[in-house]
Amino acid sequence: xxxxxxxxxxxxxxxxxxxxxxxxxxxxxxxxxxxxxxxxxxxxxxxxxxxxxxxxxxxxxxxxxxxxxxxxxxxxxxxxxxxxxxxxxxxxxxxxxxxxxxxxxxxxxxxxxxxxxxxx
Numbered sequence: 001x002x003x004x005x006x007x008x009x010x011x012x013x014x015x016x017x018x019x020x021x022x023x024x025x026x027x028x029x030x031x032x033x034x035x036x037x038x039x040x041x042x043x044x045x046x047x048x049x050x051x052x053x054x055x056x057x058x059x060x061x062x063x064x065x066x067x068x069x070x071x072x073x074x075x076x077x078x079x080x081x082x083x084x085x086x087x088x089x090x091x092x093x094x095x096x097x098x099x100x101x102x103x104x105x106x107x108x109x110x111x112x113x114x115x116x117x118x119x120x
Contacts, residue, residue: 008114019053026050039087081105
């Protein structure tokens with residue numbers, strides 16, 4: 001049980017840190033605006049996505065958030081990673097760019113499955 005708890009918190013922390021950093025980058029780095037334009041997303045979507053990521057991090061990390069809200073948080077991050085991989089691949093980005101979201105999707109899946117093991 002201790003290994004499951006450690007795996008849960010390590011994978012959850014990795015996702016939370018990555019999403020926090022990407023939200024920060026979306027809000028502060030001008031090159032992110034260019035990246036969103038390159039992919040074909042409107043400029044306002046960058047701001048919406050940054051805010052959604054920050055809300056998701058809070059909901060993912062807080063232990064008192066349970067049930068459907070936690071499930072929808074995992075679902076939202078899943079949609080984000082899958083959409084990012086597809087957007088990078090469709091826009092012709094070089095190979096590491098479409099693969100990185102898939103790697104983080106795997107880490108998110110580990111967090112999700114260990115979260116459910118801890119609930120039992």
